Amino acid sequence: MDEQDWLVKRFEAERPQLQAMAYRMLGSLPEAQDAVQESWLRLVRTDPSTVSNPGAWLSRAVTRICLDMLRARKSRGEESLEASFAGSITREPGRSDPEEEAELVDAVGLALLVVLDQLTPAERLAYVLHDIFAVPFDEIAPLVERSEGAARQLASRARRRVRGRAHIQDADLSASREVVEAFLIAARVGNFDALLAVLDPEVVLRRDPMSVPAGGAGELHGAAAVANQFVGRAQATQTALVNGSVGVVVAPYGRLIGVFDVSIRGGKIIAITTITDPARLRQVLLAVLDD
The missing domain is CATH 1.10.1740 (Rna Polymerase Sigma Factor; Chain: A)
Known part of the structure; x- marks a missing residue:
């Protein structure tokens, strides 16, 4: 040879x-x-x-x-989030397989991909190399053009951003996650009755003005009206920490296009606020929920 x-x-x-x-x-x-x-x-x-x-x-x-x-x-x-999403589904023929990318998203975690996008390039590399691939910091340092100590700090900052307070096994956090995940499962499979079961009868859906169709209402009230908006329509979603509370990221192929800020009381969802405006999305603090 x-x-x-x-x-x-x-x-x-x-x-x-x-x-x-x-x-x-x-x-x-x-x-x-x-x-x-x-x-x-x-x-x-x-x-x-x-x-x-x-x-x-x-x-x-x-x-x-x-x-x-x-x-x-x-x-x-930063490219607009709409452009990023459009690019993810209008690929050059032969460049990549959507099924392969979907499998990668599942393996990595949709929420993690979204949160990694919020890091600086050096933070992202330090975190990925050390926390995911166990590369020692003395090897990472020259790659990110920093000292070994600075590389450690990069990974530490990234870790705090990625995990937020998700490492804390808080009872309220766990209960909220169960409610939100039940909501997403019911929405994905189109189970209207299961959606009603997790929605408060007086639930309010507040929609980002960017996502309201012409002549549509910015707010919807009542479990039936809100359930109708989500039944069969929660693909490419995953639970995540949204501004410190359990919410939802919407990210086809890992490209963030929306967030649901969810309010829960007594084991029921009482309000959902959707955020789709790219400028507002960049202000949202996101973190990954531990398995």
Whole structure:
């Protein structure tokens, strides 16, 4: 086997791990695929005598490429959330498989992908590399161009943002989560009676002005009217901490397009406020709920 064939085999063996890392760093399957392919192109342009461990070399290369891509994303300014969502479902033919990306979202966690997008590029990489892939900080530091101590601080800040107060096993938090998850399950499967069971008879739905159709009402009152709005319509949703309380993120393919701020009393949902305005969404504090 010649050297080129050996490199190809090593790259293909490493590709699943590289793509898993890149996807968590970037939150986009097409971009993750681009990053992994670019790492291969850099490898074949490198003097083989300087690459003692191709797997480690490729991991470092993918990380640096992802960091550059995240920084470029920030420097361009945040794309509108509608544009981001549109891009996720109108992919270039052959670039990625929607089913594959849906499987990745399930594996990573929809809420985690959304919260990771709120981090700085360096925070995101430090968190992903250390907390998800167990890369030691002395290896992370040069990749994010910081000292080892600073890399630890990046991961710590990211961890606080990602987890919020979700690590606290609060009885009210747990009870609220059960109610919200029951609401989402009933909505997804189209079970109208189960929706009514978790909604207070006087529940109020307050809709973001951006999502109200022309001539539509900004508020709906009553369990039946609110249930009708959600029955069969809660796909791509997951529970999360929304401004410190249990709520819902709406994020097809991990791209945040909406949030439900949910109020609960006596085991029933008494109010749901939807937020879809991109400017307002950027002000919402989101965190992941522990399993």
